[in-house]
Amino acid sequence: MYDYVKPSNNAIxxxxxxxxxxxxxxxxxxWPSETQLQKCVYFMQSLLNVxxxxxxxxxxxGTYSFDIxxxxxxxxxxxxxxxxxxKVWELKLRLTENGEIIARxxxxxxxQMQWVSSRIAPMDTTxxxxxxxASLLKLGAPDWTDQRIAREINRLKPHIPVEVALQGIAEFxxxxxxxxxxxxxxxxxxAAVS
Amino acid sequence: xxxxxQADRPFEIRDPVHDFISLDETERQVIDSRPxxxxxxxxxxxxxxxxxxxxxxxxxxxxxxxxxxxxxxFDVLMRTASSDIKGSLPVRxxxxxxxxxxxxxxxxxxxxxxxLPFSHAAESLLPAGMNHELFSGxxxxxxxxCRIWETVRPQVNASDIxxxxxxxREYALLTDDNPENHLTDWETLLAQIISNDTFGVDRMDYxxxxxxxxxxxxxxxxxxxxxxxxxxxxxxPGGGPLSIxxxxxxxxxxxxxxNARYFMFMQVYYHRARVAYDQHLGAFLRTWLPEGQFPxxxxxxxxxxxxxxxxxxxxxxxxxxxxxxxxANAIMRRDHFRQLFLAREYDTDPKHRIVAINELEAKAxxxxxxxxxxxEKPIKFTASQVKVGRDDGTVVMFDNLSxxxxxxxxxxxxxxxxxxxxxGDAMRWIPSARKQVGLNDSD
Numbered sequence: 058m059y060d061y062v063k064p065s066n067n068a069i070x071x072x073x074x075x076x077x078x079x080x081x082x083x084x085x086x087x088w089p090s091e092t093q094l095q096k097c098v099y100f101m102q103s104l105l106n107v108x109x110x111x112x113x114x115x116x117x118x119g120t121y122s123f124d125i126x127x128x129x130x131x132x133x134x135x136x137x138x139x140x141x142x143x144k145v146w147e148l149k150l151r152l153t154e155n156g157e158i159i160a161r162x163x164x165x166x167x168x169q170m171q172w173v174s175s176r177i178a179p180m181d182t183t184x185x186x187x188x189x190x191a192s193l194l195k196l197g198a199p200d201w202t203d204q205r206i207a208r209e210i211n212r213l214k215p216h217i218p219v220e221v222a223l224q225g226i227a228e229f230x231x232x233x234x235x236x237x238x239x240x241x242x243x244x245x246x247x248a249a250v251s
Numbered sequence: 252x253x254x255x256x257q258a259d260r261p262f263e264i265r266d267p268v269h270d271f272i273s274l275d276e277t278e279r280q281v282i283d284s285r286p287x288x289x290x291x292x293x294x295x296x297x298x299x300x301x302x303x304x305x306x307x308x309x310x311x312x313x314x315x316x317x318x319x320x321x322x323x324x325f326d327v328l329m330r331t332a333s334s335d336i337k338g339s340l341p342v343r344x345x346x347x348x349x350x351x352x353x354x355x356x357x358x359x360x361x362x363x364x365x366x367l368p369f370s371h372a373a374e375s376l377l378p379a380g381m382n383h384e385l386f387s388g389x390x391x392x393x394x395x396x397c398r399i400w401e402t403v404r405p406q407v408n409a410s411d412i413x414x415x416x417x418x419x420r421e422y423a424l425l426t427d428d429n430p431e432n433h434l435t436d437w438e439t440l441l442a443q444i445i446s447n448d449t450f451g452v453d454r455m456d457y458x459x460x461x462x463x464x465x466x467x468x469x470x471x472x473x474x475x476x477x478x479x480x481x482x483x484x485x486x487x488p489g490g491g492p493l494s495i496x497x498x499x500x501x502x503x504x505x506x507x508x509x510n511a512r513y514f515m516f517m518q519v520y521y522h523r524a525r526v527a528y529d530q531h532l533g534a535f536l537r538t539w540l541p542e543g544q545f546p547x548x549x550x551x552x553x554x555x556x557x558x559x560x561x562x563x564x565x566x567x568x569x570x571x572x573x574x575x576x577x578x579a580n581a582i583m584r585r586d587h588f589r590q591l592f593l594a595r596e597y598d599t600d601p602k603h604r605i606v607a608i609n610e611l612e613a614k615a616x617x618x619x620x621x622x623x624x625x626x627e628k629p630i631k632f633t634a635s636q637v638k639v640g641r642d643d644g645t646v647v648m649f650d651n652l653s654x655x656x657x658x659x660x661x662x663x664x665x666x667x668x669x670x671x672x673x674x675g676d677a678m679r680w681i682p683s684a685r686k687q688v689g690l691n692d693s694d
Contacts, residue, residue, distance in 0.1 A: 114423040115433040117492040123420050130631055147487065148648070182487050197430035213435045215341055216491055 073163035079152045081174040090147040096185045097173040105169045106243040119189035172241045187225035272319045286364045292556035297372035298528040303465040320452035321359035358415035368560045372529040384421040418442040436492040469514035472507035484638045496638035521628045527587040530624045531578040538575035588668035596663040610688040622670035629663045
């Protein structure tokens with residue numbers, strides 16, 4: 058997998074990428090939660106080979122980047138997004154005027170952002186947990202059988218039964234095939250460590 | 252009355268913050284180990300004793316305190332869990348609960364054993380990708396402590412301790428993203444007891460302990476109440492993973508902790524002199540360490556404490572032609588760089604103000620070169636991800652119940668520190684420089 062460069066979490070390029078992605082997702086008619094945004098970045102990186110520079114680990118709702126959370130805190134402090142509703146379980150992130158300005162700094166990967174906005178962002182938290190966890194294990198352990206991966210997912214997350222985990226693996230494979238068919242997968246490039 | 256054996260009787264250590272800290276035989280063996288004893292020679296707050304003379308406490312007693320609070324938090328969380336939540340936990344028997352309680356306490360005890368001399372002040376001098384947490388993980392898995400884990404009955408799994416001590420992010424780094432080493436939801440939950448960004452017991456202990464030793468009141472909050480109000484809550488509706496939240500009765504105690512953290516950062520951790528000493532220490536270490544970096548080999552790492560660094564600083568300060576003389580002398584003679592400019596960058600600032608501060612810093616560097624430090628210290632305060640369980644069974648976000656001012660979400664302190672020999676010139680220069688970049692007197 059990649060070696061990750063870790064620029065400052067205040068770096069414009071990191072904020073711009075997230076702002077641009079928020080912009081794309083917002084156009085679909087519904088603002089995302091942090092979980093949905095996180096998964097969009099994850100699949101852009103792991104499935105579509107966009108080197109975002111973020112490192113993902115397995116966490117409560119599947120794949121998660123603590124660095125994305127840091128950057129989002131910076132962005133919120135600069136009013137680059139607002140939270141839409143405090144009463145729901147997870148806050149929806151709505152891009153502000155400041156966020157629109159910073160989004161202009163990012164001009165790459167339009168096709169990839171469009172793709173994850175339409176395929177990944179509409180999924181709910183439960184689906185995203187299942188599919189991203191399946192993805193992490195499929196990509197990290199390509200020699201494992203699907204049965205073994207499903208049993209491992211159930212061991213890591215007992216609330217996901219084996220049969221549901223297998224479903225997640227199948228969903229991930231469908232996404233992979235769809236990405237190939239839609240021509241949005243970039244050539245894989247290993248990033249240099251600074 | 253039957254006599255209890257030495258092995259049955261718990262040990263107790265007197266502690267200024269928690270009164271008594273009890274430990275069992277295993278914990279005592281860990282405390283007697285070389286990695287733990289080394290923490291008696293690592294200051295908790297680096298060179299803060301230069302400003303607050305009482306800040307001489309070490310990582311050792313902080314580790315004991317975190318262990319004590321971790322055990323208490325674990326007990327509260329398991330005791331107050333609803334039957335639904337208990338049913339979803341992967342622990343079924345009392346033996347399993349006892350095992351994981353032991354793991355949590357040992358992880359808390361060992362969470363800082365990898366710290367470098369002078370704690371966080373030196374962290375930037377590690378090679379990219381290394382940090383003290385990774386050293387802690389390596390030490391937990393190394394031979395000396397593994398001998399202890401293997402002799403304990405029932406045996407404790409070293410990797411369980413490392414996972415809970417490090418959490419998912421650092422453990423993934425330690426194990427190079429090995430797919431067999433992901434943390435389960437249960438292990439992630441236990442790691443949160445120690446290192447949760449908002450209410451982890453690591454934070455609780457250091458705020459209280461630092462406040463006590465410095466003689467300030469800023470870091471005090473009702474930790475007993477807060478721990479009693481911790482609860483396991485679903486992370487999302489309809490089942491799924493659990494996270495550590497609060498009972499509604501703990502909201503004010505939690506607000507007090509957030510306030511305590513804010514005040515301690517503003518008054519102590521980011522005190523201008525402390526910031527200056529950190530810079531001098533870093534600059535000295537870059538001249539003293541081979542290739543300007545700390546060693547990553549464990550045995551070499553274990554040989555370095557504050558004592559070795561302090562001795563080197565004292566020696567360099569007495570030899571004018573030594574490499575690190577300027578910064579060693581600044582430390583030994585209290586001749587540290589002085590604050591020339593401080594800006595607090597808030598979330599409500601207009602963009603032009605931030606640009607102006609950047610320009611002022613660049614001008615200062617151009618004018619004074621090595622005789623100036625420009626330092627940014629960000630402070631993050633948020634509990635917006637914390638869930639609160641209400642009496643009616645509903646779960647809401649912390650921010651929905653708290654009256655904390657949202658403007659305190661994030662603040663960055665921007666320091667310009669200058670060599671005291673040039674302070675006169677710098678003080679005459681700064682007003683016109685501020686005007687040139689468009690900063691008011693109040694900025």
